[in-house]
Amino acid sequence: LPTHAFGAEDAPGAPASAFRDQPLVTSIYTADPSAHVFGGKIYVYPSHDIPTDIPNDDLGNQYAMRDYRVLRMDRIGGKVTIGPVALDVKNVPWASQQMWAPDAAYRNGTYYLYFPARDKTKDKNGLGTFRIGVATSKSPMGPFKAEPKPIAGSYSMDPAVFTDTDGKSYMYFGGIWGGQLQRWAGGKFDPNGSDTDLGRNDQPALSGKVARMGADMKSFAEKPRDAVILDENGKPVLTGDHERRFFEASWMFTRGGKYYYTYSTGDTHFLNYAIGDNPYGPFKYTGHILKPVQGWTTHHSIIQANGKWWLFYADTQLSNKNHLRNVKVTELTFNADGTIQTIDPLQA
Ligand code: FUB
Numbered sequence: 001l002p003t004h005a006f007g008a009e010d011a012p013g014a015p016a017s018a019f020r021d022q023p024l025v026t027s028i029y030t031a032d033p034s035a036h037v038f039g040g041k042i043y044v045y046p047s048h049d050i051p052t053d054i055p056n057d058d059l060g061n062q063y064a065m066r067d068y069r070v071l072r073m074d075r076i077g078g079k080v081t082i083g084p085v086a087l088d089v090k091n092v093p094w095a096s097q098q099m100w101a102p103d104a105a106y107r108n109g110t111y112y113l114y115f116p117a118r119d120k121t122k123d124k125n126g127l128g129t130f131r132i133g134v135a136t137s138k139s140p141m142g143p144f145k146a147e148p149k150p151i152a153g154s155y156s157m158d159p160a161v162f163t164d165t166d167g168k169s170y171m172y173f174g175g176i177w178g179g180q181l182q183r184w185a186g187g188k189f190d191p192n193g194s195d196t197d198l199g200r201n202d203q204p205a206l207s208g209k210v211a212r213m214g215a216d217m218k219s220f221a222e223k224p225r226d227a228v229i230l231d232e233n234g235k236p237v238l239t240g241d242h243e244r245r246f247f248e249a250s251w252m253f254t255r256g257g258k259y260y261y262t263y264s265t266g267d268t269h270f271l272n273y274a275i276g277d278n279p280y281g282p283f284k285y286t287g288h289i290l291k292p293v294q295g296w297t298t299h300h301s302i303i304q305a306n307g308k309w310w311l312f313y314a315d316t317q318l319s320n321k322n323h324l325r326n327v328k329v330t331e332l333t334f335n336a337d338g339t340i341q342t343i344d345p346l347q348a
Contacts, residue, residue: 014294019317020345023326024080026318028069031325032101032249032299033312034160038111038140042305044071044312045104045113049324056296058195059125060178062323065099066090068115070141075306076329086142087113087135093148096120096128101249101299104140105161105169105217111137112217113144114171116157116179123183123191130157130180132173134218153211153220155189156181158299161213162252162279169213170279171220172227174206175248177266181206201240205229208250208263210280227261228282229274237285242268244285249299252279255309256338262289264298271300271313273340286339289332293345296322302332309334315345 016022024030029049036043045068052064070083089095095117102115113135118128131150137143156174163169174181176197183193185206197206207226214221229237229246237244247266252259259276261283269292274283290298295316302311309332314325333341 014317014320016317017348018346019294019315019328020343020348021328021330023318023328024073025071025082025327028082029319029324030069030071030327031297031314032158033071033301033314033327033329034101034103034251035301035303035305035310035312035329036104036106036140037303037305038106041140042073042076042303043104043140044073044327045102046071046314046327047099047101047325051324056322058177059127060098060100061127063098063100063178064323066097067099068102068113068142068144071327072141076308076310083141084143086137087115087144087146089117092117092133092135092146094119094131094150095133095146098130100130101158103160103301105163106140107163107169107217109138110217111140111142111144112161113137113142114159114161116159116173119150121191125195129155129189129191131155132157132159132171136218147218151219153223155184156209158248158250160250160252160301161217164254164279168279169217170210170252171213172208172210172250172252172261173224174208174246174250175266176206177247179248181209197239199239201238203239204236205239205241205245207236208246208261225280227280229261230282230284232285234284242266243270244272251301253302255334258338259283260302262300262302264300266297269293269296269298271298271311275338288342289340291342291344291346294320295325297325311343313345
C-alpha cells in the first residue's frame with residue numbers, strides 16, 4: 001500500500017514511555033478516529049493529516065487534509081491494515097479543501113462515508129463555507145464515490161452518524177471557531193461573522209446539531225435541532241464555561257438505555273460526556289472522559305468490541321506538531337451508576 005515517510009521537519013515528541021497508549025499506525029498521520037464494527041471487523045475512519053507550512057491559527061488552516069484512508073483490524077491490539085485512498089478531494093465536485101473529521105455508516109449493503117470540507121465560495125478570509133458531504137461504496141474500505149452536492153441543509157463540520165436500536169439514524173455535527181457554527185447563529189451563513197464564538201460569555205453556549213437522516217442515508221429528514229447540554233441546575237451550559245461547553249467532535253452512543261452525547265471542549269482540550277433519555281436530548285453534563293492529550297485538538301469515538309468498551313482518540317506523539325496527529329485506542333471503564341472513569345492520556 002502507498003505510504004509516505006515522515007519528513008525531516010517533524011520534531012520528535014515526548015518519549016513513548018510517557019504515554020498511556022501507542023499509535024495504531026506510524027507510516028501515515030491520522031486523527032479524529034470514527035470507529036465502527038462492520039461484519040465482525042473493526043474499521044476506523046480517521047482524518048489523514050499531511051505536512052504543511054501553514055502556521056497554526058484559530059481557523060485551523062494548518063489542517064490541510066486532502067483525502068481519507070481507512071484502517072482495519074480483526075481485533076483491538078491486532079495487526080492494523082491501512083487501506084488505499086478511500087476518497088480524494090479532487091473527486092468531490094463541490095469541495096475545495098480541508099477534508100476534516102469523517103464518519104461512516106452501513107445500511108442495506110452500502111457503506112456511507114460522511115465528511116466535511118470547505119465549498120468553493122469565499123468568505124471574508126477568502127475561504128469556503130464548510131458543508132457535509134456523503135460518498136458511497138460497496139466496501140467498508142472504499143473507494144467511495146461522492147455525491148455531486150453536499151447534504152442539503154448541512155453546514156459546519158464533524159459529522160457523526162448514530163443508528164438507534166429502532167433503526168433510525170441521526171447525524172450529530174458542528175463545531176465553533178474554524179468549524180464556523182457561530183456564523184450560522186442567525187439562521188443563515190454570515191460570511192463576515194466571528195472566527196471564534198459569539199463572545200457572549202453569560203449566554204447559553206452554541207449547541208452541536210442533530211438531524212434525523214432520511215431513509216436514503218444521503219439526506220436530512222428534518223431541519224437540524226440543537227443538542228443542548230444542561231448543567232447541574234437544568235440550565236444550558238454557558239458560552240464562558242469553556243471546560244464544559246460544546247466546541248466540536250460530537251459522538252453519540254447508547255448504554256443501559258441512556259444516550260451518551262460526547263464532545264470536545266476545544267480550547268480547554270477535554271473530551272466530555274452528557275447523558276440524555278433520547279437522541280435529541282437535552283443532555284445533562286456528567287463529566288470528563290479524557291484529560292488533555294499532547295497537541296491542541298482532541299477528537300474521538302467510543303464503541304463496544306470484543307466484549308469491552310473502547311475510546312479511540314488521537315495525540316501528537318509522533319510529530320509534536322498540532323496538525324500531524326496519530327490515532328490511539330484505550331479501554332473505557334464505566335462505574336456501576338453509568339458514569340465513566342476519566343482517563344489521563346499522559347499517565348503511562
Ligand atoms: O482534524 C481537523 C479538525 O480538528 C477536526 O474536524 C476537529 O474535530 C479537530 O480535530
